[in-house]
Amino acid sequence: MKTFKITFKLYLQLTLLIYSVLVSFFQSSFAEPKGEDLYLENCAICHGTDGQGGMGIPISLDDFLKSASEDYIKKTIRLGRPNRIMPSFYWMPESDINKIVSYLGSWRKSPAPIWDSKPVKGDQLAGELVYKNKCASCHSENGRGGKGSGLHFSRSNGMIITPPALNNQGLLNSAPDAMLHYIISNGRKDTPMPSASTLGLSKTDINDLVSYIRSFHLKSIIHKPLYSEEPASLIQESPYSFDETVENVKRAITGSNFVHIRDQALTSGFDIETKDSPRQTIIYFCNFSFLYDALKIDPRVGMFLPCRITVTEQQDKVLMMSINPKHLSQLFNNDALDESCDQMYEVYSGILEDASL
Amino acid sequence: MKLILRKFALLLGLLGLIISSNSYSVVTGEMIMVRSAEAFPETMSLLQEAIRHQGYQLSRVQRVDVGLSAKGYATDKYRVVFFGKGNEIQQISAKYPQLIPYLPLKIAIFAEDDNTILISANPSTYNDLFNIPELKPTFDKWFIDITKIMKSVQIQN
Numbered sequence: 177m178k179t180f181k182i183t184f185k186l187y188l189q190l191t192l193l194i195y196s197v198l199v200s201f202f203q204s205s206f207a208e209p210k211g212e213d214l215y216l217e218n219c220a221i222c223h224g225t226d227g228q229g230g231m232g233i234p235i236s237l238d239d240f241l242k243s244a245s246e247d248y249i250k251k252t253i254r255l256g257r258p259n260r261i262m263p264s265f266y267w268m269p270e271s272d273i274n275k276i277v278s279y280l281g282s283w284r285k286s287p288a289p290i291w292d293s294k295p296v297k298g299d300q301l302a303g304e305l306v307y308k309n310k311c312a313s314c315h316s317e318n319g320r321g322g323k324g325s326g327l328h329f330s331r332s333n334g335m336i337i338t339p340p341a342l343n344n345q346g347l348l349n350s351a352p353d354a355m356l357h358y359i360i361s362n363g364r365k366d367t368p369m370p371s372a373s374t375l376g377l378s379k380t381d382i383n384d385l386v387s388y389i390r391s392f393h394l395k396s397i398i399h400k401p402l403y404s405e406e407p408a409s410l411i412q413e414s415p416y417s418f419d420e421t422v423e424n425v426k427r428a429i430t431g432s433n434f435v436h437i438r439d440q441a442l443t444s445g446f447d448i449e450t451k452d453s454p455r456q457t458i459i460y461f462c463n464f465s466f467l468y469d470a471l472k473i474d475p476r477v478g479m480f481l482p483c484r485i486t487v488t489e490q491q492d493k494v495l496m497m498s499i500n501p502k503h504l505s506q507l508f509n510n511d512a513l514d515e516s517c518d519q520m521y522e523v524y525s526g527i528l529e530d531a532s533l
Numbered sequence: 534m535k536l537i538l539r540k541f542a543l544l545l546g547l548l549g550l551i552i553s554s555n556s557y558s559v560v561t562g563e564m565i566m567v568r569s570a571e572a573f574p575e576t577m578s579l580l581q582e583a584i585r586h587q588g589y590q591l592s593r594v595q596r597v598d599v600g601l602s603a604k605g606y607a608t609d610k611y612r613v614v615f616f617g618k619g620n621e622i623q624q625i626s627a628k629y630p631q632l633i634p635y636l637p638l639k640i641a642i643f644a645e646d647d648n649t650i651l652i653s654a655n656p657s658t659y660n661d662l663f664n665i666p667e668l669k670p671t672f673d674k675w676f677i678d679i680t681k682i683m684k685s686v687q688i689q690n
């Protein structure tokens with residue numbers, strides 16, 4: 177009888193536990209997601225869990241929030257920043273965007289601004305001159321912005337925050353003139369952006385600058401053509417034997433100012449029998465200066481590191497192959513990185529060509 | 534009675550797994566990305582453990598930061614972790630050599646202040662990239678497994 181009581185008690189406890197687990201599961205599965213959850217799910221990877229910034233800009237910064245209206249944030253989420261890392265959340269339901277905006281509102285120390293949509297009247301040509309003298313050193317010519325991602329923690333880039341691209345159509349479609357005017361007038365505390373008074377700008381200069389920045393605004397967002405025709409891998413047949421090809425590749429790597437790091441079999445490091453496998457040698461190489469610059473521009477590029485060319489024997493053919501950086505550049509939504517990917521494409525193609533001459 | 538208790542335990546385990554898999558999400562698309570609130574060394578240990586737990590073998594860790602530092606470039610911790618299933622990689626690479634540049638699987642892991650970021654390519658995009666119907670289940674499984682690995686690193690925070 178005693179055993180039965182203990183068993184029954186245990187059974188009851190387990191049933192209650194399962195019930196509570198089930199209730200919590202169904203609540204979590206079918207409840208509407210909260211703004212915080214949506215933020216953590218979609219934004220925190222780049223902007224940090226508390227908005228402190230990372231690959232993305234620090235959006236919990238008081239001076240950022242002072243200038244960012246709810247409408248600006250909504251449009252920014254929807255449009256992203258084409259070719260500047262921040263993706264477009266075109267697929268996100270309006271209600272979810274509103275929840276994120278509302279969650280960001282909990283970080284505000286003052287009410288969200290509401291900007292007038294009226295254009296600021298200024299002299300565009302005069303603004304161009306002011307821009308060249310006062311703004312271009314950080315924001316680059318024609319408003320291209322600084323190279324790199326939001327904050328630079330570990331890969332020094334001269335400035336802690338990458339100056340934004342003022343010619344970006346995502347920005348220009350989200351920020352009204354009044355907002356640009358406010359930012360230029362007040363600067364942004366805790367960032368390298370100085371105020372107009374620090375820069376010695378008059379009220380007319382500010383209006384002219386806004387007018388010049390607005391001149392970058394196009395009627396529609398032009399999406400650059402993707403390398404959709406580019407194959408995922410670069411593959412070239414070698415007229416030489418397997419061993420000769422490996423040596424040729426190494427020689428071509430050195431000739432391209434890259435350092436040969438090591439060779440290894442594709443399955444090296446795995447506990448498997450390889451005697452019947454086709455011969456496959458991976459040749460790793462690097463140019464540290466190039467690597468450092470690429471990581472400064474976009475730390476995500478590491479997922480295709482290190483540089484490597486594989487030589488393999490397939491049905492009496494010797495093949496050399498690598499990733500295709502031009503194809504991969506499409507993944508990053510980062511114009512600045514495209515230049516590096518184009519350079520790497522030239523390097524890879526050159527090595528493959530040299531090794532097969 | 535023992536059998537009933539065992540079934541309960543199994544059910545609880547399954548429910549726990551379902552709930553934990555709904556607790557957090559990783560950013561997916563062309564890439565799978567996750568932020569860990571732990572520092573780099575702890576996250577690296579968790580990642581390696583998660584890879585093994587998911588049934589994969591670690592083949593190598595590329596210490597990108599060490600190479601950069603040795604050449605005089607200031608950088609925080611940055612590593613690339615290679616992993617896979619040896620036999621699977623052997624078979625796929627022999628039959629479909631065009632996939633070799635993307636093998637073994639890898640996750641880039643780097644420090645960002647006192648957080649750690651993990652990034653991997655999304656293998657399910659290889660379906661469109663390589664158009665090999667026979668490998669669709671494999672690519673989809675890699676996607677699920679990498680997502681689980683990433684999530685488990687995040688969940689333990």
